[in-house]
Amino acid sequence: MKIENIKQAFPNADIKLNESLSNYTYTKTGGLADAAIFPKNQEEVAAVIKWLRDNKIELTIIGNASNLIIRDGGIRDAVLILTDMDDIAVDGKRVTAKSGASIIDTSKAAYEAGLTGLEFSYGIPGSVGGAVYMNAGAYGGEVREVIETVTVLTREGNLKTYSNEEMNFDYRYSKIQESQDIILETTFLLESGKKDEIWEEMDELMALRQSKQPLEYPSCGSVFKRPPGYFAGKLIQDAGLQGKQIGGVQVSTKHAGFMVNVDEGTATDYIELIQYVQAAIKEKFNVILETEVRVIGEK
Template identity: 50%
Template sequence: MILDAVIYELEKIIDKEHIRYNEPMKNHTSFRVGGPADIFILPEKTWQVISAIKILKENSIPFFVMGNGTNLVVKDGGYKGAVIKLTSINNIKVEGNKIRAQAGAFLSNVSIEALKNSLKGMEFASGIPGTVGGAVAMNAGAYGPEIKDIIESAVLTDYDGNLYCFNKEELQLSYRSSIIQRENYIVLEATFALEKGDVIAIKNRMEELNRRRAEKQPLNFPSAGSTFKRPEGHFAGKLIEDAGLKGYSIGGAKVSEKHAGFIINYNNATAKDVLELIKKVQEVVYEKFNVMLEPEIKIIGED
């Protein structure tokens, strides 16, 4: 069987304990929803990622590469193929005013390293729950600044295992978008160029932003952060609130009463609940304001 051959090849390059089968994806997404992935891979080295992708591609096995699952909904039927999770590839290295971080490193940990080395510019990222790879791919941002403001370059691979080093311009970073998403590249590493600053001022700024986040966002419930991209000329949360949808729920999924831009899992929601609520919000907002909200979250898998 093809699958047996694929498993045999994968286990030659990655320790068996780092490959799981029928792994519940609700254990790997911040929304806490999702059915099982046929194959779930936790590589520890960059070369293992490249090799695994080659094996999967050569055998026509669908695959998806993820970070910490903070911007991801996996449908209840799970993922028919392989999911590669990069969080074990997480080295962070400070070189003068620059920080090199592997794709699976948490942004919060990179921000802490910046603080320790009196480097400013990354304070906005200290409360973003995702990893470097996902943040670069979607040009993550908070309270104004975005990844494009601090990134110098990124090492990428394509589905054929070719390596590239793209500078900031080549990454084509724009609002929640990049060439990485459009051309299906995978981030392996990023270098951030920061500035020397005052450690107390940096710490105070990080604490201030995290305090604002805690005051305004429903951090006590599973979610994937802001559910929708900001539509041009509007704010998604305000449109949803003005549409009368604050607190509206389907099954165990609810539009947060604290911040209408967040859909939360407040009572054992299924992925179906979340996706139906997203659709309902889109329909009502479009009907009332003629604005089509575009999800910021990634949706994969089968019903």
């Protein structure tokens, strides 16, 4: 069965064939997807997953693609983009967000309900699903600290709800990176707080982010994990690599931990610059920089 037949199988679904993934990545790079699928709800996800599985068609899942590089060769078969599943609900001290909801909107919903605990995430550009997948964090906080449960659909089509402990969270890691389950929704368990104090912290962190990060350019967010005993950005800065450019992609002069698309850069430019920086830091400081950003797709 060819992937093109998916449009006949799901005539009412939002499916785009030979779609440029650069339209959906924060880097504004990435090749074509054979089929980009935008499900509206859990039932549609389950039906699509079953069809793909029955027809032995590979599946890749992306959310907001804010910490992701998709190679210029694109992605074969099906790409599931969950950004249309973005409902957020508040019940007491619990905020439940679908995987496509932005973590920024989720932190705003918590604030509106007078709930504290998600302030650190205000400004993280990713989706809830992506934040859970990689245990996103900023300014001393991580999502694992406030997650109660995560509901997923397995690749076999089974619905499961994992507790916080079952997610095996670690630094920029969750079990989903191994299981490849599809995150459907996440429930955050927060605490009551004073709205003015919550907003003050959110506003302060957003101002800090805007002053220190190169938000005026497309980027893939923080490129490297924090190496033990060091800060990646400081190492890159000390190595004199700020402003280093390959093709249209540059090590940010504003924050050395970021790489920005300043002149119609490609995913290949990003990957080559990442490798250049890794080699330079290894040679100068004997420190191995591991990528935080995910790199997927065909070369």
